[in-house]
Amino acid sequence: MDNKKSISLFKIVRSFNQFIGLYVxxxxxxxxxxxxxxxxxxxxxLWIVFFGSSFAFAPLEFLQDFFHTDNYIAFLLAGQLSTSMLFVGMFSSLSLIQDKKSGYVRRIMVSPTRNYIIFLSKVFGxxxxxxxxxxxxFLGVIILGVQIPDAYGIIMFMISLLLLSLGLSSIYLILTMTSSDWQIPTVISNFINLPLMFASTALFPNDNFPPWMLFISNLNPVSFSSSFGREIIISGNLSGVNWIYFYYLLIFAGIMTLTGLVVANKTLKID
Amino acid sequence: MTENLAIQCKGISKIYGSLRVIDNLDLVIKYESIFGLLGPNGAGKTSLIKILTGLTKPTKGKAYVAGHDADTQSLKVRENIGWISSEVILDESLTVMENIHIQARLHNIGKGWKEKATNLLEYLELKDVDQKRVGKLSTGMKKKLEIIMALLHDPKILFMDEPTIGLDVSTRKLLWRLIKNINSKYGVTIFLTTHYIEEADALCDNIAIINNGKIIAKGSPTQLKSLSMGDIIEISFFNTFEFDHLLKIEGILEISQIGLPKDAESIKPDIDKSMKLRFRVNSAETILSELISKITVNNSNNIESIKIEKPNLESIFLQLTGKRFEEIETVR
Incomplete structure (x- = not known):
């Protein structure tokens, strides 16, 4: 029994060591x-400055009615950071493609490293x-006059972004691991990034979306992260935050990361 | 039995769709030896290395590496092997030491990694550049770094997949010395694939020639050379002459005319009447004097040059596969 425990502990330590090596x-x-x-x-x-300034001279009533705040940058901040995670996810895919092409994945795979460690290092990287x-x-928007929420609010918003990034990076990596043609994941990523950005609450409220776009927006994790962060930024703290957004992101990240682990062990191969 | 062998393959086949890249292959490699696998492109060398390093499963048969089943115990296999590829595969944006550190973590080498790394860096004369980014090193230095990384975890077997391809002659010779030294100093078994025939001849204790997924010959370089059917004597003549009578000399197995195409005489009959003959003989030493005296009996000044070629791996390879290594290199 003790022997079994020490073997399990050894495996955990080894996996952790391997993960740290690749993550670093x-x-x-x-x-x-x-x-x-x-x-x-x-x-x-640049996004914040240019896109955020597009409503700089809009009447206050319009901003209050449409964005539920008198500062569009405060509205945009959470959406912009959530949208960034879409592109971060795409970079995780490119990083794996580069390692596959250069042969570095093979270098890792001839060591006693399980495939899921490669996946995890890419996702967390x-x-x-x-x-x-x-x-x-955050520092940039302070200069632009946005009120920053309290520390708990910031931490929870950052965790929600982390969950979104975990889930999205996992999706892009799954695409890369299951594809034998390195161009396909890039094409798909480029194809889905813009629809996911616009069919969300990242840039505008979805009140006026057509039904089909509203349907996508209501399932889109970018919407959930944007809405969760926006509620924190506008209210300045966690009071009155709809936690459903956060739980959705938690489930999304959990399912996608677990799927990625399974896919990595089953399909990650050298070319 | 399997535990005492570095590598053992029992009836291995690998089939991709309708393509059989490895065909019922048997192989035994002893510990502490240098084994060379020679074969043309597409012969199955890389597929065999992939199976032995646990990267792919055989369709049929079993492979044991360091006493472990390469299919079902691939992690155990990978704990015991090092690998060096034909290309340089390093993270060029990291320093030498950082690359080594990652390798140490992948093999779960504890605090002792730095000392081991330092010893190997000193042994391979890379200590002075250990904080340099790999991208700034020469190809030879990068190859040395790959060797350090492959040896860091004290592997029992080192797989080298065409390790000197694309290197200049001096770096190649340097690597040969290193491979020999690693084998003798650390007792590491080396499994080497190469398409440099002289490399296999210079380095390997045992060689197997693979073609169409099958091992068609194996043995020590000396044993393989003994498969050759005799020596070759190549004689260039200033003028053509009838040579059929030379076949009567005991010990001559075959005579062939080489060099000019058959219709050369019709192209420039007055300019060039030279001729080159190749004699395949049992033993060049015993037959040469008789051969020369028969040739010169009527014309003592007809011989331009004489070249004697003893059996080598090149001629064996040609004999067995019907392909010259230069042809393979050209294709590559």
Missing amino acids: REIKNTFRNPAVIVLSIVQPL ATSRGMLQVPIV
């Missing part, structure tokens, strides 16, 4: 690539990359 590689690769850093930080700020922009964007 993802992080180092992010921080050593100036283009990725600039893209991660500057792009969301991409998620960390996405989370990197959150504090930067």
Whole structure:
């Protein structure tokens, strides 16, 4: 019995070691690539500044009626960060494609590393990359006059973004792992990113959507993350937040990550 | 029995759709040896390595690596093997030490990894560049780093899939020395695929030639060379002459004319009347003097040059597969 326990413990420690090794590689690769850093930080700020300023001279009544706030940037902030996670997910797919093409996946697979460790390192690597922009964007919007919620609010919003990123990265990685043609995941990602962004509450409320778009928006995890974060930012704390949004994201991330683990073990192969 | 062998394949077949890339292959490799697998493109070398490293399952048969079933105990197999590919596969944005650290984590090497890495870096003369980014290293240095990473966890068997492909001659020779040293110093069994015939000849204790998924010959380089049907004497002549009578000399197995195409004489009859003959003989040493005296009996100044070719792996490969290695290299 003790022997069995020590073997299980050894397996856990080994898996953790392997995960840390590959995860740290993802992080180092992010921080050593100036283009990725600039893209991660500057792009969301540009979004906030340019898109956020599009309603700068709109009448207050219109903003209150339509966005339920007098500052469109406050409305947009949660949606923009949620939308960013879509693109972060796509980058996780590209990272795996690059490792498959360069042979690095094979290097990993001839070591005693299980496939799901590769998957997890990619998912968490991409998620960390996405989370990197959150504090930067928060700092940016403070300058633009947005009231920042309390610490609990910020933490819960960040967790919701993390869940969204886990789920979305898993979807993109599943696509990459199950595809033998490296171009297909990129094409699909490009194809679904924009519809998912617009058929959500990320940029506008969905009150005036046509029924078919409303249906997509009501299932779209980007909507749930946007709405959850928006309620926190506008109210300034967690009071009055609809927790259904958060639980939905929790279930979404759980199901997608578990599916990714299974798919990784069954289908991740070298070319 | 299996525990005492580094690698054992029993009736392995690998079939992709209608394509049989490995066909009922049997193989035994002893510990601490250097084994070379030679074969043309598509012969099944890579598929066999994939099976032995646990990356793919055989359709039929069993493979045991370091005493473990490569199919059902692939993690155990991978704990005991190192791998070096034909291309350089490293993270070029990380430093030498960071690349090694990742490898150490993948193999769950504890705190001792740094000491091991330092020893290997010193042994392979890379200590001075251990904090340098891999992207800034030369190809030879990168290959050395791959060797360090492959040896870090003290593998019993090292798989080297065409490790010197694309390297310049001096780096290739350097790697040969390293491979020999690794085998003798660390007692690591080396499974090497190569398409450099002289590489297999220089390095390997045992060689197998694979063609169409089947091992068509195996043995030590000396044993394989003994499969050759005699020596070759190649003689160039200034002028053509009738040579049928030379076949009567005891020990000559075959005579063939090489060099100019048959219609060459009609193209430039007055310019070039030279001729080159290839004699396949039992033993060049015993027959040469008699052969020369018969040739020169009527014309003592007709011989331009004489070349003696002893059996080598190149000629064996050609004999067995009907393909020259240069042809394979051209295709590659």
